[in-house]
Amino acid sequence: MKDIRIWDGPSRPVSGGEPELTRRSFLRTGAAAVGGMAALAAALSPLRELASDDIPNFDQFLQKHYKEMTVAEMEQALERIRKKVEDRYAVRPHLRDVKPMEGVEFVYALNLSRCIGCRKCVHACVAENNQSRSPEIQYIRVIEMPRGTLDVEKGNHHYDHPTVPDANHFYMPVQCHQCANPPCVKVCPVEATWQEPDGITVIDYDWCIGCRYCEAACPYWARRFNFAKPNLPKDQLNPNMSYLSNRPREKGVMEKCHFCLHRTREGRMPACVEICPTGARKFGNVLDPKSEVSEILKTKRVFVLKEEVGTLPRFFYYFDERYPNTLDPDALAIADRLRAEEGDAYGCLPGASGPRKDFVAASTPEWWNGARA
Amino acid sequence: MADPPHIAIDGAPQNCNGCHQIFRSNSPAGATLNYHQEIRLQHGLNNRCVNCHDSQNRERLTLRDGATVSFAETPQLCAQCHGTVYRDWERGTHGKTLGSWITNSDARRRLSCTECHNPHAPKYEPYKPLPGPNTLRMGEQVACPAHGADEEQSPLLRWLREMDPKQRDHPTTNGGRP
Known part of the structure; x- marks a missing residue:
């Protein structure tokens, strides 16, 4: 009678003979092998979904960092990208590597008194910069904020009024602030993102490894990640593109606003400035004292978002002192409500006759009173 | 804005004085109009045609001191009341600039008042x-x-x-x- 083993433990070689192959151990080994093959197939399945143009070719694999490429190597890389774009979108792109201009530092200014929250800038940016349409990637967020506060926690991205602006809100668009002290650049482990001499922080999409540290580091939530293969219809491709800005991206790389550098480094305005129907968006060279942004910094009350984190943004918000004006009954009604609810110590609300004297006296430090006297 | 404005009556090109040499109507505030019914005058306290349009020559605009300016020089007219906005516009901190951020570029174009604002109803229409x-x-x-x-x-x-x-x-x- 054959010995029937109840417990089919770890199979050990039986001394003096071949390991015993029971029906159970055979099935177990077989099941493990099948399971292993299935796991391997599952692990490799993303590879099967890759189209032939997703796989980096030899040239792309050996391509150097942007800053280390010679002119000839850059031209070789540009030609490779041109061919890829042509294969994928059936359009020969006007692709080049635009260098920064001498004596230029770009600065952006946005007039919160004028922004009406129409979101035209958001969609002009998407059309200009070849972002993925599905899943959607947008560089600009327009936040609707209740009047009387600058607390972005109270903001709303998803406002859906039939018409804007809504009388009880103001609108604050946020995009990359092109910081002079950019935390996103500091955290990049492979130096795939850096600040250019004209102040624009750029990304080499061929060098980015997709770790998303920069996305976590940015206090303005300005960086976007391509979780999926970008989906851009052929007829919506903008063929005017440059290496560091709006050439089509791949799955797994970061992207963000770059002040439309393929336009602005050739003297043109960014797409969001050109489209803005109210003139709330201002762009220019801060090193030119006659530029609009220089005039704004000189004559307007500007502020930067999250000043306390020390990023030194090149993106300034400002208000017109005159608006909302005292002839606007809506604005006066809101001012009255705010004054009743929270007081108007500084006298900034429309219709106010000036700062409350007692408030100034009580809250001003002694040294300041001395300095004024 | 074209100077003077291009107008057409029944498809035929006309100029302002073509009619107004005959009809020297002097600002019938709120009266029933036979022409210009499409004009909706909502400019705050400024509710008379001849506050801005010259009563003698309808192809010119009138300033408060009696001088006249062409339609292309509208900002001078608007500046009489909107001084702070005019100051901002001159500096470039109000209004829209197209073409180029380079201050001395030929491609750069600053829009004047009436290219964004309807002078008869200057407040912006709500947007969808x-x-x-x-x-x-x-x-x-x-x-x-x-x-x-x-x-x-x-x-x-x-x-x-x-x-x-x-x-x-x-x-x-x-x-x-x-």
Whole structure:
């Protein structure tokens, strides 16, 4: 009678003979092998979904960092990208590597008194910069904020009024602030993102490894990640593109606003400035004292978002002192409500006759009173 | 703005004085108009035609001191009341600039007052906003009624699930338990 083993433990070689192959151990080994093959197939399945143009070719694999490429190597890389774009979108792109201009530092200014929250800038940016349409990637967020506060926690991205602006809100668009002290650049482990001499922080999409540290580091939530293969219809491709800005991206790389550098480094305005129907968006060279942004910094009350984190943004918000004006009954009604609810110590609300004297006296430090006297 | 404005009556090009040499109507405030019925005058306290239009020569605009300016020089007219805005416009901190950010570029063009504002009703019309974000991190913030109250709120996870054919018809969030 054959010995029937109840417990089919770890199979050990039986001394003096071949390991015993029971029906159970055979099935177990077989099941493990099948399971292993299935796991391997599952692990490799993303590879099967890759189209032939997703796989980096030899040239792309050996391509150097942007800053280390010679002119000839850059031209070789540009030609490779041109061919890829042509294969994928059936359009020969006007692709080049635009260098920064001498004596230029770009600065952006946005007039919160004028922004009406129409979101035209958001969609002009998407059309200009070849972002993925599905899943959607947008560089600009327009936040609707209740009047009387600058607390972005109270903001709303998803406002859906039939018409804007809504009388009880103001609108604050946020995009990359092109910081002079950019935390996103500091955290990049492979130096795939850096600040250019004209102040624009750029990304080499061929060098980015997709770790998303920069996305976590940015206090303005300005960086976007391509979780999926970008989906851009052929007829919506903008063929005017440059290496560091709006050439089509791949799955797994970061992207963000770059002040439309393929336009602005050739003297043109960014797409969001050109489209803005109210003139709330201002762009220019801060090193030119006659530029609009220089005039704004000189004559307007500007502020930067999250000043306390020390990023030194090149993106300034400002208000017109005159608006909302005292002839606007809506604005006066809101001012009255705010004054009743929270007081108007500084006298900034429309219709106010000036700062409350007692408030100034009580809250001003002694040294300041001395300095004024 | 063209100077003087191009107008056509029954398809025939006309100029302002073609009619106004004959009809020397002097600002019939609020009176029934036979022409210019399309004009909706909502300019605050400024509610008389000849406050801005010259009563003698309708192809010119009139300043408060009696001088006249052409239609191309509208900012000088507006500046009489809107001084602070005019100051901002001269500096470039109000208004819209097209073409180039380079201050001495030929491609640069500053829009004048009436290219953005309707002079008869200068307040901006309300706009219909373009659609809001439906990005992976900022998708629609609504719970799907079919998936119950505990439905995954992350648009990213929701999008990934929609992309996955295996889970597309199996929208459970409880790990497959019955």
